[in-house]
Amino acid sequence: MSKRTIVSLPGDGIGRTVLEETIRVLDAAEFEADYVEGDIGWDFWRTEGNPLPQRTIDLLEKHKIALFGAITSKPKDEAFEELAPELQEKGLVYSSPIVGLRQHFNLDICLRPCRTYKGNPLNFIRRGPGGVIEEPEVDVAIFRQNTEGLYGGVEWSDPPEIVHEALMTHPKFVKNFGKTPKEELSVSTRIFTKKSTERILRAAFEHAKKYGYKSVTVCEKPNVIRETSGMMYKMAQQMQKADFPEIELWNTNIDAQMMWLTKNPENYGVIVAGNMFGDIVSDGFAGLIGGLGFACSAQYNPDSGIAVFEPTHGSAPKYADYETSIVNPIAMIESSCMMLDFIDENEIAKKIRKAVADVIAEGKVRTYDMQKMPGRADVIEKGAASTAEMADAIIAKL
Numbered sequence: 524m525s526k527r528t529i530v531s532l533p534g535d536g537i538g539r540t541v542l543e544e545t546i547r548v549l550d551a552a553e554f555e556a557d558y559v560e561g562d563i564g565w566d567f568w569r570t571e572g573n574p575l576p577q578r579t580i581d582l583l584e585k586h587k588i589a590l591f592g593a594i595t596s597k598p599k600d601e602a603f604e605e606l607a608p609e610l611q612e613k614g615l616v617y618s619s620p621i622v623g624l625r626q627h628f629n630l631d632i633c634l635r636p637c638r639t640y641k642g643n644p645l646n647f648i649r650r651g652p653g654g655v656i657e658e659p660e661v662d663v664a665i666f667r668q669n670t671e672g673l674y675g676g677v678e679w680s681d682p683p684e685i686v687h688e689a690l691m692t693h694p695k696f697v698k699n700f701g702k703t704p705k706e707e708l709s710v711s712t713r714i715f716t717k718k719s720t721e722r723i724l725r726a727a728f729e730h731a732k733k734y735g736y737k738s739v740t741v742c743e744k745p746n747v748i749r750e751t752s753g754m755m756y757k758m759a760q761q762m763q764k765a766d767f768p769e770i771e772l773w774n775t776n777i778d779a780q781m782m783w784l785t786k787n788p789e790n791y792g793v794i795v796a797g798n799m800f801g802d803i804v805s806d807g808f809a810g811l812i813g814g815l816g817f818a819c820s821a822q823y824n825p826d827s828g829i830a831v832f833e834p835t836h837g838s839a840p841k842y843a844d845y846e847t848s849i850v851n852p853i854a855m856i857e858s859s860c861m862m863l864d865f866i867d868e869n870e871i872a873k874k875i876r877k878a879v880a881d882v883i884a885e886g887k888v889r890t891y892d893m894q895k896m897p898g899r900a901d902v903i904e905k906g907a908a909s910t911a912e913m914a915d916a917i918i919a920k921l
């Protein structure tokens with residue numbers, strides 16, 4: 524079989540370290556690939572005025588599959604000040620390159636799995652009957668609509684007259700906001716389309732079917748947000764009836780779900796939600812299985828097959844310049860396993876996940892987060908494993 528080409532997008536800060544270590548693990552697991560590095564992130568904003576150069580978009584268009592570390596974003600004023608002097612006259616505005624990738628390739632499906640590793644000291648525990656300590660085994664796959672909803676960017680402060688007039692056609696607007704001066708209004712819209720809602724629901728149901736989950740839970744708020752959440756739940760009911768009768772459809776409200784999260788997380792399988800609620804519920808579940816050092820994700824477009832795999836953490840700039848990197852590479856390594864599953868290299872994915880599980884279960888090699896240490900350069904002296912040592916331990920188990 525010919526070697527695959529994977530686009531590596533290290534980005535900024537610890538994104539670079541965790542991606543490098545992950546490629547070491549992939550090589551050791553005998554995944555045969557060539558990696559081409561794509562330019563993305565803060566340096567390219569500073570020097571070229573564009574954190575996502577066209578050449579990077581072209582690379583992904585060509586090779587389709589990317590591993591992404593993390594990028595640094597900074598507030599508007601700082602972004603401007605750090606821009607090369609000759610670019611400061613050009614009226615450039617910084618926007619996040621990962622959001623840019625999402626939009627350019629319509630990576631509308633975001634999958635964030637959260638699985639408990641036995642022996643992880645960060646696992647959620649609770650008290651059961653008689654005061655016994657229980658450690659529920661979490662295995663959920665959260666499907667988050669990645670391009671619409673409250674993060675769709677359609678918003679105004681002091682909206683244009685025509686928008687205000689349109690709002691004034693709604694009786695509830697007239698009743699609750701009709702007397703508020705226009706310039707005192709900020710409006711963020713929550714737009715769902717049938718097409719994207721259908722795609723995220725189908726992705727969720729198909730995942731449940733493929734991996735044997737018994738239920739799909741729509742986690743929204745259809746009793747209050749009747750139009751958007753309501754549409755999603757109704758479409759889920761129709762889809763379940765027509766195409767997935769063997770899978771149970773559950774319906775939870777986002778607020779209640781965040782409470783049940785710690786009560787009975789082991790009961791949930793696949794969860795599907797719009798953009799913002801998907802973001803919230805996936806962070807909630809990630810907290811039960813170890814947090815940012817463990818939270819992996821995929822973003823993809825089922826039609827084009829273009830997919831980007833990344834840890835959900837950011838570039839953690841405060842750790843970026845440590846002589847020995849201390850951050851946990853597992854979230855990035857797990858993200859690469861999602862990539863392997865996506866391109867049907869399931870055996871290699873299984874092998875790597877088993878090696879990670881073995882290292883965690885053995886408990887000898889733990890990064891600072893797993894030891895609940897405050898993140899500082901001296902954690903290595905205090906017995907925490909470095910990023911590279913964690914990768915070495917995983918490689919040794921392969």
Ligand code: NAI
Pocket residue numbers: 541592593594595596597621815816835836837838839840841849850851852854892898
């Ligand atoms: P962050 O995720 O970079 O770091 C928050 C804290 O989480 C860190 O200080 C550290 O204590 C912990 N942490 C993160 N990754 C870890 C790992 N692998 N192992 C152990 N501990 C880890 O979020 P923060 O500090 O809010 O943002 C830093 C920069 O990253 C910002 O510029 C932000 O815009 C960007 N960012 C980028 C994302 C992306 O590339 N997708 C996502 C989130 C933030």
Ligand code: MG
Pocket residue numbers: 802806
């Ligand atoms: Mg988030």
